[in-house]
Amino acid sequence: MIPGLEQYKEKWNVTSDRAIKPGLQAIKDALALMGNPEQRLAVVHLAGTNGKGSTLTFIEQILRQHGLRVGKFMSPCILDVHDQIQIDGSPITALQMDTVFQHLYASNISSKLTDFELLTCTAFLHFANQDVDIVLLEAGMGGREDSTNVVEPLVSIIPSIALEHTNFLGTTLTSIAHHKAGIIKASKPVIIGALPEEAEQVIRVEASQQQASVLKLGQDFKVYAAEQGDVYENDAKQIVIQALQRQLLGQHQAQNMALAITAFFEVAPILNVTPALNKVQAGVQNATVPGRFEQVSQNLYFDGAHNPASIRMLVETVKQQFPGKRIEFVLGILADKDVEEVLRILEEVGDAFYFMDIDNERAMKADRILQMSRAQEKKILVNEQSFLREKISQQTVRIVTGSLYLLSDIRLKLKQGRNF
DSSP states (O other): OOTTHHHHHHHHTOOOBOSOOOOSHHHHHHHHHHTOGGGGOOEEEEOOSSSHHHHHHHHHHHHHHTTOOEEEEOSSOSSSGGGGEEETTEEOOHHHHHHHHHHHHHTTOTTSSBHHHHHHHHHHHHHHHTTOSEEEEEOSSSSTTSTTTTSOOSEEEEOOOOOOOHHHHOSSHHHHHHHHGGGOOTTOOEEEOSOOHHHHHHHHHHHHHTTOOEEEBTTTBEEEEETTEEEEEETTTTEEEEEEOOSSOSHHHHHHHHHHHHHHHHHTTTTTOOOOHHHHHHHHHHOOOTTSSEEEETTEEEOOOOSHHHHHHHHHHHHHHOTTOEEEEEEOOBTTSOHHHHHHHHTTTOSEEEEOOOSSTTBOOHHHHHHHOOOSSEEEOOOHHHHHHSOOOTTEEEEEESOHHHHHHHHHHHHHTSOO
């Protein structure tokens, strides 16, 4: 369920299906009825298991520093449906949603789409209406058959590939890579992070078939830490940027930053933008992402890690940032994730675990997670209000993680004044 979408569907009598239905024909037909707004957009398309949101945010901030009007479409939501569709960091307003839904109703697309396809159409039409300079588009699931994959991007980015959504994407890295590779388009470059060998091979085969160049982290460009901050180097373009200082912590975020900088230098000439190194530095420094090792209050953090690969990155960041501290995890997670592996990784550093139910039909029940946990100190969290508001000891770090849906649920309760 996408929080807040139903009110617009009901108001404008536009129906859609909550089910996940991979495939592009339905959305192509709907967009044709709408006048194909996606064809009026310059797009950077991102797909991958982890790192999409952070990479997107680095690019957004760099582009905005250069004076561009930037649209972005992300999933899942931070709070509700509005923040999935943003321009220059501002969520779509209720009035703008009404304007778009009036067009959707008039286009006679009701009952033809899933909820996510409908939201994708909403984003395309809003960005076209607002005449943005560029759109940063995050695939919802997979890539090849994801509803976002109806665009012809200037550049595609695949930050990482790991096992995920195996019931839809397959149970091997090669099958999942096949889906991610679907966003590669003819003669358009694809920028990739450090991928498993078998996944990278799939990407390169697809790129060769599409006659698309591959720009690889660590080969065509690189990033490394120095005393004054990170250093980015791109030998082919003879670019060196020093003193890159990030608010997003962890080595994986340095890699996401490098992907973003590379993408910027690919699209800048197409957009008639003259790159300025100081504006790249400022963009990097301004990049923050809700739910990516986000400090909510003293010693309380939100992190939307939700699969073994991202949970491993979270644990490595905890080890780097909080040696010797007591680590407490508040965990809620979807049942289609590798929950056993997630727990084993978190248990490497976790001293206490508190499990929560998520208001989502795909979620695993807290009591089931409790049974799977091997932690010595563990319980189901019932009174979230007092627990998450209480003062935390200086020697303790509390981290809410496991699902972006959990973080969204907590934020919504905070906004509505319920339970918190």
